[in-house]
Amino acid sequence: MAPKVLISDKLSDAAVQIFRDRGIDVDFMPELGKDKEKLAQVIGQYDGLAIRSATKVTPSILEHATNLKVIGRAGIGTDNIDKDAASKKGVIVMNTPFGNMITTAEHAIALMFAVARQIPEASASTHAGKWEKNAFMGVELTGKTLGVIGAGNIGGIVCDRARGLKMKVIAYDPFLGEERAQQMQIEKVELDELLKRSDFITLHVPLTEQTRNILGRENLAKTKKGVRIINCARGGLVDEEALADLLKSGHVAGAAFDVFAVEPATENPLFGLPNVVCTPHLGASTTEAQENVALQVAEQMADYLLTGAVQNALNMPSVTAEEAKIMGPWIKLADHLGAFIGQMTEEPIKAINVLYDGYAAEMNLEALNCSLIAGIMKPISSEVNMVSAPLIAKERGIQISTTNQTQTGAFEGYIKVTVVTDKRERSIAGTVFSDGKPRFIQIKGINIDAEVGRHMVYTTNEDVPGIIGTLGMTCGKHGVNIANFTLGRKEAKGEAIALLYIDEPMPMQAIADLKATGLFQQIKPLEFDVA
Structure with a gap:
């Protein structure tokens, strides 16, 4: 049938x-x-x-x-x-x-032209019969510096179009390697430098915990006076109230938004301001x-x-129905391992090395790799899924290597992933227990046994007294309930780590309080899809 x-x-x-x-x-x-x-x-x-x-x-x-x-x-x-x-x-x-990649990229370019030449206001004025020829003094795009935040699929098209307009293109993207940047004929920079140098800034990243308010008040204050800001990506990437204040002060010369923190947007701090172009989420229209x-x-x-x-499956890799029944928990483990690495890594990734041991080595490694790579890249790119992840990693010049071996330790099987950047190597290992639940069993070579929760906090510190108390008291002070608490160290008085499984996201003030103690080298809130 x-x-x-x-x-x-x-x-x-x-x-x-x-x-x-x-x-x-x-x-x-x-x-x-x-x-x-x-x-x-x-x-x-x-x-x-x-x-x-x-x-x-x-x-x-x-x-x-x-x-x-x-x-x-x-x-x-x-x-x-x-x-x-x-x-x-x-x-x-x-x-x-x-x-809709090309359509969204073209809309960003159209909005850039519109805000550069004040086209909507000039059109409204002319329709009203005012003929205010001297009231609308624009700027050229030629020779200006365009800062692109997120140089993936859509951002990459914007870079290409902007180069055709004879603009100088610089980009901030943690997953953009130098070789790929050279191929695109753009300059890869850190975010602070992009803010300082750009005449126009356009955003092309998903809304994640890492990118939310990436242009918040502090970063907006770092921008070049007279900058114009375009957002056709996601609402919530820009602090709209802070941007409105800077538009009123004259520090920001203009803005063009297709997306807003709350949609449908019937009211917004940007509405009604001069030289602000707004469209009702038309990027794909x-x-x-x-x-x-x-x-x-x-x-x-x-x-x-x-x-x-x-x-382009969002919830399942390329496996048969029989494989899926057996591999489900291991696919979830691979995603968790990748998500940990992805949220911890802020510089371009050169290589991803995966070791499959014992029982894990006998599975469909391609499917596990897809889940793991997607987990690594999802924090920065919403376009990634388990099918497209290897292709996108290849396009970005990331080398993937896989090793499988027979059982070598106390676990029947485990997965260990190591990510290599120009600055460091970072590794994590995990397994699936008999209850079908994934566990983290090693971070940075330190053995642990940590259940994976939706909201977690990872810390590194010297092995000194008071760490447990400080973490517990700070969580209690801010009303954060600890569901599970895992500690590990290499040796007495040496490097130590803690992994907290908490019932709700850790407030930013709690993170600030922990940093203020001076006890921690690193404090990182983490989110995992545990459904």
Whole structure:
């Protein structure tokens, strides 16, 4: 029997035809996604569900999806899909991360032109019959320095377009290597230098704990007087109130925003300010982009339903159903190990070396590698998933090496990952216990036994009295409950580490209080996807 797909949002006729041409039975019901009850009634008939943003795939919908194998989202964002619930049901969630790259990059360039020449205000003035020819004095882009925060897929296109406009392009991106920067013909710099030198700054990073308010009040104050700031990436990357203050003071000459901390944005500190251009999240809103993502999701879903091939999956690597049952906890462990390294590493990664020991060495190492690499890169790039991670790592010049060996220690199997940068090597190892839960068993060569929690704090210090008390008292002072507390050291009075599993994120003031004690060399809050 031919697979059956439901399209419950508006997709192009060409996408519908792709399913039919591939021999898949498809029902095109573009208004159904808005009716949760009707969708729940019919979803059990289908092997695949193709959607945009209107359809909300909730746990209750998935409970009725007795035959569903794959959900395809035409676009990048998948907030309208409960991925944890889908994973538990064994449903693959795919998106199309590359279909709107050019469109978003072009919107950033368009906003840069608009704010450079005050086009929206000049247009409104002219429509009003004022003819204020001398009121709108702009600046040229030619010869100006563009600072690009995030030189991945979209940021890379912006770099290329800006070079064509004869701009000097500098970029801050912890995962951008010198060789890749040379290939792109741009200059790689640290963030402070970018802030100091840039005439225009454009952001192209995901919203993570590392990037939230990357242009906060302190960093905005470091910018060059007269800078213009463009954000087509994510709301929350810029402190909008601080930016409004600097616009009013004249330190920042202009801003152009397509995304906001709260959307829909009906009010915002930037609204109504002179030389601030605002658009309602239009980065992907072109006919071409919408067509591209629709065609791409149809091809991906058809490939999976007919051949088992998986592309751009967000919740599952390329493994068979039988492998997935056995490897599930190990795939999660690989993701946790990668996430630890990724959150700890702030400089460009040159190499990732992975050692699989014992039982782990007998598994599908390609799938484990995909999960591990995705874990490393996700803190800086939302475009990464378990399928695309190796390709993106290759594009960035990161060397991946894998070694497998027979059982050598107390554990039946374990995974150890070492990341190499120009400044250091950093390593962590983990295993899966008989209860199916991943554990960290070694960090920096120091043996530990740490359960992985959603919110954690990692510290390094000299092995001296008072560390446990200081950590406990500080957490208590700020109302942070410690679920688990793991310590390790190389030798008495030597280097020591602590790993706290806490019930809520550690407040920044608590981190500041710990730093003020002078007892710690490093204090790092960490987040893990433990669902």
